[in-house]
Amino acid sequence: MRLLVTADIHLGAPIRSAALRNPVLGASLRQASRDSLSDIVALAISERVDVLVLAGDVFDSAEPDLKIRAFLIAQLARAAAAGVETVLIRGNHDALLDHAAQGALGPKIHLLERARPTVEIGGVAFHGLSFERGHQQASFLPDYPPPSPGRRNVGLMHTSLEGAPGHDPYAPCAEAALMAQGYNLWCLGHIHAPFARRAGDVLAVMPGIPQPRHFGERHGGSVALVTLGEGPPELVWHPVARLRFVEARPDLSGCADQSERAQAVRDALLAAQSPAQETALRLTLASAKQSEAELAALAAALCEDVDQVHIDKLRRIDPPRAPGTAAQTDDLIRLMRAETAEPGFRQAAREILAELRQALPREIAEDLAETALDDLLSAALGEVSAELHRDAARPEDG
Incomplete structure (x- = not known):
């Protein structure tokens, strides 16, 4: 069986911080989150996967815009029409979301929760528990069903595991206990930087956020393609982010005049361009005399002529003396x-x-x-x- 694993899509995230600094970037980020989901579904179809796994925080809140919900249903319907089933759980952001409020999600879409923690697809048992409130301080692991005998077993969990910088401790779980549950594969959500862990023939994969929303999430931008056969699960990472975050630190202290400063900033903007993605650029400029406001005005004017690059943040630092x-x-x-x-x-x-x-x-x-x-x-x-x-x-x- 082939699975495409993702989590933390955060559809409907307001992107306020980036939008306040740069409205064009804010609009691009909102669109990028939607486009990355379309790309994930297209990848699932092109790779002929059997199951698309969404390990929580599909939405950013329990009150998604109806247009955003309709967009999700349309994308999952595309997958279902191509024979791809979807298994999902709720995370801490969409904990209170009633997925049935506007009707069923659709055929071949399986929401796992306490009332229905297990579904079998193609001889593989999928187990998962959804968040039922926003902050879950106790481990979910003791409440997970035992592995189904004679089946490959896959767990979906939204968890901070044993803690991660920048993430609150939601449904904490000891990694050793997780790997000893008896499942073959764990599909995890909540931590936005991707990683994988192995213990013998058991694989746990945290796919990370598929479309980063700010510089702190710049290590995200991927999904995990997992092949579940008789041996250890096989893993291949696939990039899906439409917009990336990059940092540049030009030193302007050696520039003789405004023209040279402009060229140095322009070179940094051009170096940040990518043919495949838009770029949100964080600029740190070393300058002895010009103010941050002056440098910001210069960079903004130059950026207007550089396609696919947006200035996310700019700060001035004092050059070495x-x-x-x-x-x-x-x-x-x-x-x-x-x-x-x-x-x-x-x-x-x-x-x-x-x-x-x-x-x-x-x-x-x-x-x-x-x-x-x-x-x-x-x-x-x-x-x-x-x-x-x-x-x-x-x-x-x-």
């Missing part, structure tokens, strides 16, 4: 940097970030995740350093 240059201000920055490394300071900063995340919409709050603390502090110190050095910086033309 020769020894002895502006020693007094540099000493102050070193002291500030040392202070930001102190445990007490970092704990206070984490508490402030937590308060801000509670007050902001979830999509925007993702930019203030605890894992972003070092980047936020570095950006703040860079701005302070720029102001302190501005008068001491060497003159620049233009």
Whole structure:
């Protein structure tokens, strides 16, 4: 049996953070999430897979737009018409979603939940439990059915496993216990970076988010094609992301004038182009004198003539300085940097970030995740350093 495994599609995600910074990028990201699902279904059909597995968080919330739901049903109907069955579970985002509210999902589409945790397709038993509330702190594993005797067994689970940076502990589960359940294959969701684990003949695969929505998810963008035969499951990764996230760090400190600075930024934009994908670019520009606003205006104007590239974020940093240059201000920055490394300071900063995340919409709050603390502090110190050095910086033309 051949299975195409994906999860965390997050249809209907508002993409607020990117859209506030760049409305064109926000619109491209919304479309990319839909297009990637179309590509996943097309891949399932072209690869003649038997089952498409959706391991939770198909939707971004329990109240999806009816147009988005209709889009999902249309895509799964395409798969069903080609003989591809779909097995899915609800994750923490779509935990309360009533899939039957507007009628049945359709033929050959199987939602696994506590009332119906197992379905058999082609002699393979699929087992899964859906989230029934948004935050599940206990492991689901003890409630999973035992393996069906005489069958290959596949489990679907939405879980943080033993924890991952940037992910809250949802339905935590010890990896060793998971692999000892007696199933041949585990199809997992929730963690947006893909990975696979093997223990003997057992495979557990976390396909990751198929279409990344922000820079923190840049390692996603794939789905897993699994062949389930008599031996160990075979795994092949397939890229499906329509839009990728890339970082570039041009150093403009050696540029003699505005023309040279523009060329350096243009070169970074052109280097980010991809013939197969759109690109969301995070630019970090080293410049001694120009402000972040000036550099942002320059980059935005240049980007208008570079197809398929969108500026996601731009920040200015202070370039490296020769020894002895502006020693007094540099000493102050070193002291500030040392202070930001102190445990007490970092704990206070984490508490402030937590308060801000509670007050902001979830999509925007993702930019203030605890894992972003070092980047936020570095950006703040860079701005302070720029102001302190501005008068001491060497003159620049233009």
